[in-house]
Amino acid sequence: MRARMHLILVGAACLVVLLIPATAQANPGDLYVGDTGAHAVIKISHKTGKQRIVASGHHLSDPDSGAFAGKHKLFITDYGAFGGDGAVFRVNTKTGHVGTVSKDPRFKGPTDLAIAPDGKLDVVDPFAGTDLLGAIFKVNPQSGATSVLSEDQHFNGGPLGIAVLPNEKLLVADQEAGPGGSGALLRVNPTTGHQTFVTKGGHLADPYGLTLAPNGKTAFLADEGNDSIVRVKVDSGAQKVVAHGGKLDFPTDVALGLDGKLYVVNDATNPTVLRIDRSTGHQKVFASGHKLVFPEGITVQPRS
Numbered sequence: 001m002r003a004r005m006h007l008i009l010v011g012a013a014c015l016v017v018l019l020i021p022a023t024a025q026a027n028p029g030d031l032y033v034g035d036t037g038a039h040a041v042i043k044i045s046h047k048t049g050k051q052r053i054v055a056s057g058h059h060l061s062d063p064d065s066g067a068f069a070g071k072h073k074l075f076i077t078d079y080g081a082f083g084g085d086g087a088v089f090r091v092n093t094k095t096g097h098v099g100t101v102s103k104d105p106r107f108k109g110p111t112d113l114a115i116a117p118d119g120k121l122d123v124v125d126p127f128a129g130t131d132l133l134g135a136i137f138k139v140n141p142q143s144g145a146t147s148v149l150s151e152d153q154h155f156n157g158g159p160l161g162i163a164v165l166p167n168e169k170l171l172v173a174d175q176e177a178g179p180g181g182s183g184a185l186l187r188v189n190p191t192t193g194h195q196t197f198v199t200k201g202g203h204l205a206d207p208y209g210l211t212l213a214p215n216g217k218t219a220f221l222a223d224e225g226n227d228s229i230v231r232v233k234v235d236s237g238a239q240k241v242v243a244h245g246g247k248l249d250f251p252t253d254v255a256l257g258l259d260g261k262l263y264v265v266n267d268a269t270n271p272t273v274l275r276i277d278r279s280t281g282h283q284k285v286f287a288s289g290h291k292l293v294f295p296e297g298i299t300v301q302p303r304s
Contacts, residue, residue: 026071029258030301031273032093033265034063034076037293041076041091044273044287046257046300051291055091058098063089065112065161065209065253065297074299075101075121075141079109086110088123088139093301102139104146108132112209112253112297113139114164116190122149122170124162134159134174136188150193154186161209161253164190165234166216171198173207173221183207185219185232199237203230209253209297211262220278222251222264229254229262229276243281247274255298265295273298 029046032054040056041063059081066076072094081087087103088110101121108127116122121139129135129148134155139146158175165171170188177184177197183204186195198219205225212219219232220242228244229251242262250268257263262276263286271292275284 026094026301028301028303031255031263032074032299032301033273033292033295034065034297035291035293035295036062036064036080037271038291041074042291043093046259049287051287053291054093055096055098059087059100060089060098063297066299067113067115068299068302069115069119069141071304075113075115076297077110077113077123079111084109086125088113088121090141101141102144102146104137106137106146106148110137111160112162114162114170116164117168122162122164122190124159124172126157126159129155133157136162136170136172136193149190150188150195153195154184154197155195161207161221163210163212163219165212171210171212171219171234173210175206175208178204183223183225185221198234199232199239202239203228203241204239208251211254211256213256220254220256220262222254224250224252227251229264231278242278243276243283247272247283247285252296253298255300257300258303263298263300265298267294267296271295
């Protein structure tokens with residue numbers, strides 16, 4: 001009898017263990033992809049390349065790119081949410097909970113955001129603004145209060161990627177602000193919203209997403225028009241093609257991994273995440289297919 005009871009208790013204990021829900025670990029260096037085809041945020045292990053959907057539903061329609069504000073707190077843009085005007089969401093990457101931060105009626109399709117030193121969100125929208133040529137919004141992540149920081153000026157219907165420099169100024173990639181509708185990288189004053197060119201034209205045809213080196217002196221842009229990754233020196237505007245062609249096929253975003261490699265999403269016929277050596281330009285497929293349907297944005301889990 002004692003033996004039977006012992007087996008029953010052991011079996012029950014095992015069952016309890018099995019019923020405890022698994023929680024997602026926050027592993028620095030892991031990749032988080034906004035996939036507009038899967039209508040979800042997908043986590044990709046930086047060690048194994050294994051994919052897992054961490055968030056879907058709750059009005060997620062076309063999640064794009066974003067930034068982390070804590071261990072499990074990911075702010076992400078969605079350009080198709082709420083009937084197509086877009087929104088900014090807060091995603092708990094541990095529980096999968098999705099909350100709406102802002103769905104301001106002035107949004108027309110936000111595609112990226114950066115977190116300012118004061119904790120506010122700088123959100124770029126290529127279709128907003130008085131003349132619908134693009135705008136940057138300032139969003140309070142606690143209250144959702146949203147205001148226009150910068151609009152139109154040099155924007156030309158294509159500001160898609162955004163980053164914050166160490167001096168708190170903003171960098172914005174615009175697909176059509178250069179000569180003849182070519183691409184450009186602009187610097188935006190975070191107080192006045194005034195825009196100036198860092199560089200335009202040249203190797204930039206249709207830049208979409210961008211990322212910064214840790215020192216803030218170098219930007220890397222994913223250019224879907226030239227199927228390339230372009231390096232830009234922020235001070236001088238000097239351009240250099242880091243990688244071109246090969247496995248690059250309509251790249252829409254790029255992130256700098258904790259390993260120093262560039263991670264690029266292709267959203268064309270073969271949805272992939274590429275790992276690119278920023279010194280040699282060597283390309284390797286890091287993840288493909290499976291959960292990936294139409295990836296557009298990519299964000300790296302920081303160290304803290």
